[in-house]
Amino acid sequence: MSSHFKKKRGDSKPTISTASLPDIVFMLLFFFMVVTVLRQGEMKLKVVTPQATQLTKLxxxxxxxxxxxGRPIDxxxxxxxxxxxxxxxxxxxDGPTNIPLFLEQHKVKVPESRHTLITTSLKxxxxxxxxxxQDVKVMLRKSNQLRLNYSAKKKDEA
Amino acid sequence: MLKKRSRNSRGSNEINASSMADIAFLLLIFFLVTTQIVEDKGILVKLPPWSEVPPDPLKLIPRNVFSVLVNAQNQLLVRGEPANVDELKDRAKEFIMNPTGREDLSQSPTKAIISLKNDRGTNYKTYLEVYNELKAAYDELWDEESMRKYGVHYSDELPLDYRKEIKGKIPMVLSEAEPTSYGEE
Incomplete structure (x- = not known):
């Protein structure tokens, strides 16, 4: 019995099949494509958000x-x-006066039923x-955009 | 002989897929390099609606108000005395719950009001630190209440009516006054 198996193994080439490798890599690729968001636009300001503990994830x-x-970069x-x-x-x-238009431009991309869920993230x-x-906050209140998120980093517990 | 030939012909009909992995790897590495996972976290707040007319000055009993003032030098004044950010959370918690029934702390959690006022020259970092501490006070109180009543930690997974009941017992009332402008940059 065992000699029979041995013979068979000796016959075939000892290669590992790599046929499933592309599938695995494609799976990883799709995962990254779905998970990541391409950030549009460049940052013209230097923004280092403060640290906090009571965070909510958006x-x-x-x-x-x-x-x-923030202050403009060099x-x-x-x-x-x-x-x-x-x-x-x-x-x-120039100032907070441009905010209502900006909010409106974002709003039209969101279905009407979800308008109340729009959050502004202040970085x-x-x-x-x-x-x-404060000026920005007043402008947001005037444009009835009341859900606000003070963006912050997680504080490392020392 | 016949057997061997048939195997050979079958082998040559297969498409060589070994380069497929290389192509996929190339794409994968491209995406890995070009994208960055931006996770946005922060302190979620709800602003009060804007009204043109200034709100009527409410008649509040001083013992129910926990006033926190931050000046342009980032110094704190809590209930008229200089204070430190570190002690803010514990003082706020004691003020809200008033476990020993002190005369100068709030009558009940539902009547407690935290009033926050800052200057236009206050650093954003300090402001957020103070806000974070005050929110932490409420978060901890909600958690304690939830543990006592339902035996679970307070979180968004908790049923809505549980959360409503906890928040009804200890409502978060944080009023922000119009900032002063002594130290504008």
């Missing part, structure tokens, strides 16, 4: 719009100065003073 990316507040400091500025999408805007640099943040 689930649906399509329901979130982002407002950045490349843009010549044009925009060094004072804290607001960036909507990929543009630095604010830790060194910015509250004045500009």
């Amino acid at each position: 689930e649906e990316k399509s329901l979130v719009n982002y407002i950045y507040i 490349k843009y400091a010549k044009i925009y100065g060094t004072k804290p500025r607001i960036q909507l999408g990929d543009q630095i805007v 604010v640099d830790g060194d910015v003073t509250m004045g500009i943040v």
Whole structure:
């Protein structure tokens, strides 16, 4: 019996089948394609969000719009100065007055039934003073965008 | 002889798929390099609706108000005394629950109001730190209440009516006043 098996093994070439390798790699590829979101637009401001502990994760990316507040990076400091500025999408805007239009542009992409779930994520640099943040908050309240998320990093428990 | 030939012809009919893996790897590495997983986390808040007319000054009993002021130098003033951020959470918790029935703390959790006021010159980092501590106070109280009543930790997985009951018992009332503007940059 055993000699019979031995003979058979000796006959075939000792190669590992790699036929399933592409399938595995494609699976990984699709996973990464689905999971990752290509970030559109470049960051023109330096934004280092502060740390906090009581964090909520924002689930649906399509329901979130982002407002950045920070100082322009060196490349843009010549044009925009060094004072804290607001960036909507990929543009630095003059002031909070541009926010309602920006919110409206995002809103039209979302089905009407889910408008109440739209969240604004404020990505604010830790060194910015509250004045500009307050102006943005007032503008958001005026445009009836009340769900707000102060973006923050998880604090490492030391 | 015949057997061998038939095997040979079958082998040559197969498409060589070994390069498929290379192509797929190339694509995979391209996506790995170009994309970044951006996970957005933060403190979720609900802003009050805007109204043109300033709200009527409510008549509040001073013992029910836990006022937190932050000035342009990022210093804290809690109920009229200078304080530290580290002690804020525990003081807020004691104020809300008032376990020893003190005269100067809130009458009941439902009547407790936390009032936060900052300056336009306050650092955002400090503001968020303070906000985080105050939210942590409520989160911990909700968790304790949930543990005592239902024996489970407070989380979003908890049934909605459980959460409603807990929040009805200890409502989060955090009012933010219009900031002062002494230290605008």
